Amino acid sequence: DAKTTQPPSMDCAEGRAANLPCNHSTISGNEYVYWYRQIHSQGPQYIIHGLKNNETNEMASLIITEDRKSSTLILPHATLRDTAVYYCIVRVGGYGQNFVFGPGTRLSVLP
Amino acid sequence: DSGVTQTPKHLITATGQRVTLRCSPRSGDLSVYWYQQSLDQGLQFLIQYYNGEERAKGNILERFSAQQFPDLHSELNLSSLELGDSALYFCASSYGQGNEKLFFGSGTQLSVL
Numbered sequence: 162d163a164k165t166t167q168p169p170s171m172d173c174a175e176g177r178a179a180n181l182p183c184n185h186s187t188i189s190g191n192e193y194v195y196w197y198r199q200i201h202s203q204g205p206q207y208i209i210h211g212l213k214n215n216e217t218n219e220m221a222s223l224i225i226t227e228d229r230k231s232s233t234l235i236l237p238h239a240t241l242r243d244t245a246v247y248y249c250i251v252r253v254g255g256y257g258q259n260f261v262f263g264p265g266t267r268l269s270v271l272p
Numbered sequence: 273d274s275g276v277t278q279t280p281k282h283l284i285t286a287t288g289q290r291v292t293l294r295c296s297p298r299s300g301d302l303s304v305y306w307y308q309q310s311l312d313q314g315l316q317f318l319i320q321y322y323n324g325e326e327r328a329k330g331n332i333l334e335r336f337s338a339q340q341f342p343d344l345h346s347e348l349n350l351s352s353l354e355l356g357d358s359a360l361y362f363c364a365s366s367y368g369q370g371n372e373k374l375f376f377g378s379g380t381q382l383s384v385l
Contacts, residue, residue, distance in 0.1 A: 195373075204274065204362050204376030205315070248315075259305065259328050260374060262315035 164188065165249045170267040173243075179236040181266050183249030186230045192253050194225060195260065196234045198245040205248065205262070208234065239270045275299065276377035278363050284383045290351040293380045297344055297365030303327070304346040305366075305374060306338055310359040321346055322369040353384045 166184040173179040185194065195210040209216055209223045211232075216223045222235040236243055248265040275298035285291055297304050306318040308331075317330035321340035332338075335353075340346045350357060360381050364374040 197374075199315075202360060202379070202381075204276070204364070204378050205374075206274075206376070207373040210373065259317045259320060259330065261317065262307075264314055 164192075164251045164261070165263055167247070167249050167263065167266045169264065170269070172269050172271055173236075173239045175241060175270050175272050176238055179239040179243065179268060179270070181234040181236075181247050181249075181268065182231065183234070184231045185249070185251045188229050188251050189253070192251045194223065194229075194232050195250040195252060196221070196223065197248045197250065197260075197262075198243075199248070199265070200242075200245040208247075239268075241270050241272065244268060244270045274375040274377060276363060276365050276375050278361075278377035278380050280380060281378070282381045282383075284385065285353060286385055287353055287355060289353050289384075290349065291353065291382065293348040293350070293361050293363075293382075295346045295348070295363030295365075295377060297346070297363075298375055301365035301367050301375070302344065303366045303369050304340055304344070305364040306332075306346070306348050307362040307364065307376075308359050309362060309379075310356075313359075315362075318348070320369070327369055350382070355384050358382055358384045 196208040197205040199205045211223045225232045246265040277296040302323045305320045309315045318332040320328040338348045360379045362379045364376040
């Protein structure tokens with residue numbers, strides 16, 4: 162079972178920041194937080210991941226609370242092409258620990 | 273383009289039949305993962321191979337089997353197909369078997385009629 166809780170859907174205006182929350186209150190110390198997205202019926206695309214520090218890459222920023230029980234994915238300037246289902250996943254590193262995808266958040270970026 | 277190639281893109285077959293889905297991982301990646309996505313179940317992990325050996329098993333039916341060949345490509349075999357097997361099947365690859373990101377292919381849409 163997925164160990165995360167995400168809102169089923171969100172809207173965001175084009176050009177504004179999209180902030181997608183994820184609750185993972187039962188996360189253990191060795192579990193990472195991953196974010197993937199799936200545009201329409203394409204294969205999921207990796208966005209970012211982190212353990213406890215905030216992370217930033219060319220796609221997004223990941224903010225993890227100090228107690229690690231929740232996180233926020235930030236798309237700084239959302240475009241129409243960011244409309245997708247966003248999945249927050251917690252996972253222990255190492256083989257045999259595979260990615261369990263929940264229902265995710267359907268983000269709609271509106272013009 | 274993720275670098276992961278899946279063939280065929282679409283497959284239409286009848287109940288009771290057997291099909292084979294093929295996946296070529298990104299150059300240099302040693303792990304291959306198979307996922308099934310249906311409308312009511314979401315993305316479900318089926319099985320993982322690393323360098324030719326099975327590493328992890330998820331919700332894979334006994335009618336389904338997979339293997340990874342010496343050239344690292346993988347095949348997912350689905351037999352005695354049922355209507356409920358209609359789904360998108362994704363393959364993903366990664367370099368190792370630990371904590372790194374997965375790269376997904378564009379999927380095979382299987383329709384069982």
